[in-house]
Amino acid sequence: MEFENLIIEKRDDHIAIVTLNRPDKLNTLNSTLMREIEHVTEEFHADLETRVVIFTGAGKHFCAGVDLTEPQPQTTLLGSQRARQIGPRMFHKLQSMEQITIAAINGGAFGGGACIATALDFRIGEENCYAGFPESRLGMSLSWNALPLVVHLIGPTYAKEMVILAKNNDAKMLLKWGFLSEVVPKDKLINRAVEIAKEYAAMPPIPAQMIKKSINHISSALDRAIMHMDMDQLLLTLGSKDFAEGARAFFRKRQGKFEGD
Numbered sequence: 001m002e003f004e005n006l007i008i009e010k011r012d013d014h015i016a017i018v019t020l021n022r023p024d025k026l027n028t029l030n031s032t033l034m035r036e037i038e039h040v041t042e043e044f045h046a047d048l049e050t051r052v053v054i055f056t057g058a059g060k061h062f063c064a065g066v067d068l069t070e071p072q073p074q075t076t077l078l079g080s081q082r083a084r085q086i087g088p089r090m091f092h093k094l095q096s097m098e099q100i101t102i103a104a105i106n107g108g109a110f111g112g113g114a115c116i117a118t119a120l121d122f123r124i125g126e127e128n129c130y131a132g133f134p135e136s137r138l139g140m141s142l143s144w145n146a147l148p149l150v151v152h153l154i155g156p157t158y159a160k161e162m163v164i165l166a167k168n169n170d171a172k173m174l175l176k177w178g179f180l181s182e183v184v185p186k187d188k189l190i191n192r193a194v195e196i197a198k199e200y201a202a203m204p205p206i207p208a209q210m211i212k213k214s215i216n217h218i219s220s221a222l223d224r225a226i227m228h229m230d231m232d233q234l235l236l237t238l239g240s241k242d243f244a245e246g247a248r249a250f251f252r253k254r255q256g257k258f259e260g261d
Helices: 031-045 075-083 086-095 112-119 134-138 147-154 156-165 170-176 187-202 207-221 229-239 241-252
Strands: 006-010 015-022 051-055 100-105 109-111 122-126 128-134 182-184
Touching: 006 031, 006 182, 006 241, 015 031, 015 170, 031 112, 051 112, 051 187, 075 229, 086 112, 100 187, 109 112, 112 128, 112 147, 122 170, 128 170, 134 156, 147 156, 156 241, 170 182, 170 187, 182 187, 229 241
Parallel strands: 015 051, 051 100, 100 122, 109 128, 122 182
Antiparallel strands: 006 015
């Protein structure tokens, strides 16, 4: 498949680099890019040569989240529920990739961009990177089934701070929490990601991939049972007055005034 918003580099050492390529839009996730990410995970499913996949972003940022400027079609509640399944479906396909996956975070990873990083196996960041989930500040719930992974990754206390307060957290804080496993200078980010990838690519692929799958299943055994209403919770918050106020405040760059309605 030809990709409009992704650059795929397959190397000779069983490593591939996938670059989100909408730099003029801060690599925000429109429906086209999300479908392309879905498709590339399916292509890697049939790829027996690639053992490690690195994800990064072109330009200044890794990914600034969902593209809020993309027009949403007028539809029924049922239609909206179906259309919004693309996010959690993409998230699950990233999490379920057979290959070992690494996020090389340049600049910011916000909202859906931070979700993508969370869905991968490892995360390294350049020293000026930052990440956050702004959904709560917009009057939304964190969706895409990402919340359990955040809790598994950094623990309940830090997860509450990160998700409820909706702040952008710098590389030092992300490293302390365990969101990042390593911080490197910006000019060494991809080279360091490749060094890590080479270690995993040199391992026998069958046990490596089975171990990854087993660990994911152990750590997320109850996630789906708990999060089956995830999208319904999102639709509930999207219909609230607080969300409308949060969106206005975001675009006008001011603090929102929320009434719990």
